[in-house]
Amino acid sequence: MHHRYDVLVVGAGGAGLMAALYAAKGNVSVACISKLYPTRSHTGAAQGGIGAALGNVAEDHWEWHMFDTVKGGDYLTDQDAAEVFAKDIIEAVYELEHMGLPFSRTPEGKIAQRKFGGHTRDFGKAAVERSCYAKDRTGHMILQTLYQQNVKEGTTFFNEFHVTDLIIEDGRCRGLVAYELATGELHTFHAKAVILAAGGYGRIFKITSNALTLTGDLMSIYYRKGLPLEDMEFYQFHPTGLAKLGILVTEGIRGEGGILRNKDGERFMERYAPTIKDLAPRDIVSRSMITEIREGRGVGRDGDAIYIDLTHLPKEVIEGKLAEITDLARTYLGQDPVKDLVMVQPTAHYAMGGIPTDLNGLCLSDGSGGSVEGLYAAGEQACVSLHGANRLGTNSLGDLVVFGRRAGIAAAAYARQVELPIMPDNPERDSVDMFDRLKNSKGTDNAAAIRKALQESMMNNVGIFRNGPDMEKQVDIVQELKARYANVGVSDPGRRYNSELVEAMELGFMLDCAEAMTTSALNRTESRGAHDRADYHDRDDANWLKHTMAYRDLDKPGNVIIGYKPVSLKGFTRAFEPKPRVY
Amino acid sequence: MYRGREGQWAFLLHRLSGLAILAYLMLHVFSIGSFVFGERFYMAIHETYDLWPFRIGLIFVTAGVVYHAFNGLRIIVMDFTGAGVAYQRQMWYAVLLISAAAFVYAALTLWPRLVGGY
Amino acid sequence: MTQTVSPSTTPGPVTTQPGLTMLKLKVKIKRFDPDVDKKAHWVTYDVEAQPGDRVVDVINEIKWYQEPGLTFRRSCLHGICGSDAMLINGRNRLACKTLVRDVAKDGGTITVEPIRGLKVEKDLLVDMEPFFDSYRAIMPYFINESPAPAAERIQSEAEADLMAHSSNCILCACCTTSCPIFWVNGSYLGPASIVQAHRFIFDSRDEATQQRLNIMNQNTGVWRCRTAYNCTEACPRDIPITQLIEEVKRAVMYQQA
């Protein structure tokens, strides 16, 4: 089937819905294509809040927010993006409120704000209340509110349509191809402009806070065209997620006095950080946890978790200040923090890297200013490089609304000016090939088994603690898994709701993301932000203050070409010199 | 069968009892009203009530009326007060208790007539 | 990094490792592929699971290693996206918020069926369009046409609290598809839509209260509710749905009076 729209939005999370909304306001026809019902998108899982210098609770300025963002990103953050962001987000949060978002309130009836890691006043002097929140369901409220506004605007949604290919020819995006889950049919969407907002790819790791559906589809599709992925080596891990599940456990649990214990019940942090023990910085805590686990002192069926002990805290603290976590631990682990030890594990959380874009979301095709006409991207899957080497809490929700909005406005403006580009013949060819290969494969390998192998090896070799040999090994493992993937069989021959086929396809996307990530990480011989290498322990501004651009070598399968892009070290009005990152 | 809890069964019983009393009421109006056709006709109808299914049915209708009446009160309390919703389960058990008592009382009163005939 | 192991460290409470027990279970799933089957049929799978596993993990295990064709929706795996409402052991629940130990013992059986009242498309996956149609019918969006202030609209904490429950809804349909009225009467808007309407009716900033009350006042609206409470029991977000529905009924009544 063939469809025509001025602007197409891929993905209906916070970024996609924001883009669709603002594109629609730009007087063009808009359709939003999403593999999930919009309200199922993972933006709904975000809890903490959205950072903006409103100053409702304490004095605050966008300059301070910009500084924190740049410093948090270990100076790999593009400062022009940070400046635009820190200014725009204030207006964007008010706009969300005007859309009806039910924020929590201050006693004066203003949007309530609270403190969050890394957000400071006066360029690092002390913590400041900057995170605007709606209880601990901020992401849920943003997702619902934006979907509601799209219903109001009458946005057309194609739900449970999986985008399988982008049509890019002569540097111009002409539309895309999508697979309709209900019928197994391929649809061609012809458009003047396309906005990508398909979210992250945390599922390449074994333990993650990400949804099963976050498989990096659009990053991979972009990459398969020989276009670059930026800064893929930077992936944020959170030290405490519920064991096996990866569901996030806030740092506050240790702030309140929680103690980490190994299988012997020992408070092992006394050994690693004798003075501040469990309240050591995230990386030290995580490293210690992994060391315990690797030395056989982990807990749980596979010995790969650590206990967090709250039993000595007053019940009121646990059920009051830590209510959410208490509920999750009770529901999922059946472990009541009041009397039981709770099992936690570091969890893969957020992709700093992704499809490179400029400040209006326009997708870049190289590190020197080239772009793909008519193609925009926003959200976790894009990389304006706001987050640099490490994202600050609450800055992702901000990223979605600020850059989702900018991409929507820019795409609509562009679409108003141009004619519908010419569609090449047979645009569905590559997608048909991909599905035929999967469906007709006589192979017997099991997609689930390959996925599991990928997730486990990525976790071990390109996880929180990295070193050259492990990553070299992982480069090979990924290639082996890709070879096995060519041999995957799909047993369900049906067309209707063939979720087996879709899962197999998603595995292909994940393998590509893993490939780009592993190679980029191996290539960066320094430690910066979330990229922590045992063999190159220090930050190296002289050689590495630059963004990685990973390209698939279209002539030589399995080969990744690495290029670079300069970091923009100046904002429009402010600039912050790289300094050692100490808090 | 959906494993609903008290509320589901309360609703189902309320509906069934309501429809049952309605059926009974319609019969009742017809039979009592039938005296306009004269005594013979009236008594002929009342003889059919003598059949045992009707006699047992009568006990159930009595209990049904009591259940429906008291559960109706429960519903009204729920509709107009927040507490009604909070305590709907307890109220339903009270309704059941009252209905069971009514059932037993009706059965005891009617038993002699049931076995002995009129 | 200090490597001195201090023996003085007090061992904390030693807990048994719940991870080590494995339960042998039968999972009985109602399967249906309209392209192949005339009617739905039960298929039983043997699995091993830990007591703390989620039912969705068990179903995934079956899909990944035993029956790849098995079809159902899922995404977040922790009760926030609302994809995986199913009828598990006779009750509507999210498969990802239901633990094996709460629904089965060793050697026991877990039955899984699609939620009721919506057309089954394949296995556990149903057509959600009618559900979202009723959602859209209540004007589920904030309406305030008067010019917005430069900053936020002011709302007191107490006013914001009125929306605390209803704004928590994730549109999972556990409630609507557990309602005995909805099973037999699909034109009833259903508890989920009423919860959504409540969200806006009780928003002090919203200006379209009257229109929404009118929609609620229809034959297909709030009056269809017979207070069966299945919705409240089923809600994975612990929303006191029946209470909210009763509040809407009263709001309609007092507004029209």
Next chain:
Amino acid sequence: MIRARTFTDARQQSHSNAELNWWVFMRISGLILVFLVLGHVYMTFIQVSEADATFDAVVGKLANPAWKFYDWLILTLSLLHGANGARYSIEDYVRSRPTRAWVKGLFYTVVALLFAFGTIGLFSI
């Protein structure tokens, strides 16, 4: 594919207060009926049996205008209450439009006839 319903679509929904009024009526009539029906059941059925409801007994009792009114109130309220209750059920369970129209028509006719019959009976004594 879904096209979202818009503000105008929703606004165009017609509205009347009929359902609200019936809902209120069910509650008020119910409240009154508690006394009337339970009283009636107790007096005419627990104390005296259906078999005691002989022709003479009934005619005798209904000669009293107070009883006449009492019984007529029960008749009216419970028929209305019951008929509306049955309408709820019909609208729930009978899903085909034509059948529903038929069933409702037939049912209302029967109820109306019964009401007329009962009223005439009561006041013809």
